[in-house]
Amino acid sequence: MLRIALRLLLDQPSKSLGTLLGVVVSAFLMAQQLSTFLGILGRVAAFVDTAGADVWIASPTTVDTDITESVPLRYQAVAMSTDGVAWASPLVQGMSRATRPDGVGELVKVVGVEGPRYLGLPASVVGNLSRPGSVLISAADRPLYGDPVPGERLEVGDRTMIVSGFFSEVDPHGNYSYVFANVDDVRGVLALAEDRATFIVVRVRTGVDAEEVAEALRVRLPDAKVFTRPELRTAVIGHFMARTPVGVVFGMGALVAALVGSLVVGVTMFSSVVDSTRDFATLIAVGATQRQLIGLLFSQALLFFAVGSSLGLSIFVLVKLHATSAPMLAPWWLFVGVAASSLVSCLLASVVAVRRVLAIDPAIVFKG
């Protein structure tokens, strides 16, 4: 039946090509939309994901890593004396401006981390913050600042700092980029009191459950808000989703792609069946059962799915490989999800054609 299905498709090449194109575009768009959405979420959470902290101690009004107030530095000592804690460090952050060579002040999030452990700094750093006044900038932002090399100056706020290296993995998802510096320098830039920090970031001992340490800290610091890394990640993404239309935009994009694919397959398969009414009537007259006819149309839908989604996803992979700066993440389950969605679209679409075929009067074969 699969062979007959294929031959009937090949007999209408332009129509089959149109259907195939619909599936290809649909699979590609679904993958691209979802991948970009995941990429943006990845960027939103990258600061938390790459900081290396297991527990974050924040002010009670904290909503996410951007909407927060400062906490007393003494929380660091409380954390250090809590069972299961390997070490705790202050992390200071706030918005400022870094001056580009053309004099324009670029909005930056200045993050201050404390040596010698520099908890909060991405692991991907090339360079260091060992000297006061040094600053690390994102490798992706180098062109923005005139492609500086280590040792060159960069104005951050009202301070002149020295570029000492570059990091990756923490790319901007909004209208600001990240710079990392020593905690004391950042306090200066942000005019934050010496006994305050934005977060106290905590690393737990190996083998210790971060959730248990967080619970102990909640008991010891009732005036603070304590997050495990997954909790803060969820809060950051949740706030981002609630306050921006990104989820709706990309969700709708993926849904529309699936619907368009389904519609194209449905319309063209229906149209093919209408054009081939006499062929199907002949099949029925000769003795094809309803099950065989349904099998034939489902086989056609499966062929469209197999070839179309494979091509669509292959094109997506090629685009992703070439668009390295685009925020796209493609875990294995994205491919499975898009393929499953394409399969469902194609099968659902073929139901329209099946209904049409089952309504064909085989007696028309006797009409000249």
Added chain:
Amino acid sequence: MGDQARTYLEPVLEGRNVGRVYGEGDLAVRVLHPASFAVGAGEVIVISGPSGSGKTTLLSILGLVLSPTEGEVWVGGRRATGLPRDELSKIRLSALGFVFQQFNLLSGLSALENVALPLSLAGATAVSARERAQSALERLGLAAHAHKKPRQLSGGQQQRIAIARAIVGDPLVVLCDEPTASLDAASGDQVLDLLRESVSGEQRGAVIVTHDERVLRIADRVVRVSDGRFDS
């Protein structure tokens, strides 16, 4: 006309008081008055009549693609009227072969694949279906055209392919609707000889609906139909 003295075995196809009315109430139109009709093994029956006389309706009923509003159709001694749709499909597949005026070959399939179609639908393996279809084509002298698409063949060749498709599954009866109407005289004669041969040789029955007088030469029995009434 064939040999009128020939005797036939049990009917392979019967219509018992079959009739057909289209529409209901005041709009009802009778296109076929109830009549009984039997086809024996090895017998060629020609149903002749003008256009609109009801002969195609009768063929559709006998071919189990149209239900009679009265009477019953029996195929190979089994009552077919009233059976579910898929059961009728199975009977058509196993016991009936069809030859149409417009050939109705599937344009996407080769001649060989068209002939193998009933076998594939009956569940034969691809290899077996192809072998039997090839053998049928060879018997009909069409082996050279096995891999051609219908559009690459002449009308006569297409109708011979259609006959091969109709008989490849070894049916009890072949039902033909105006088999010569789309053919020139020479091709028509060739097709008629082939039909006669395929019936006599295999002891199957045939019903041929036509208004072409040339067809009468292969008939064992001629049934005239006029205004939905039989006159045999």
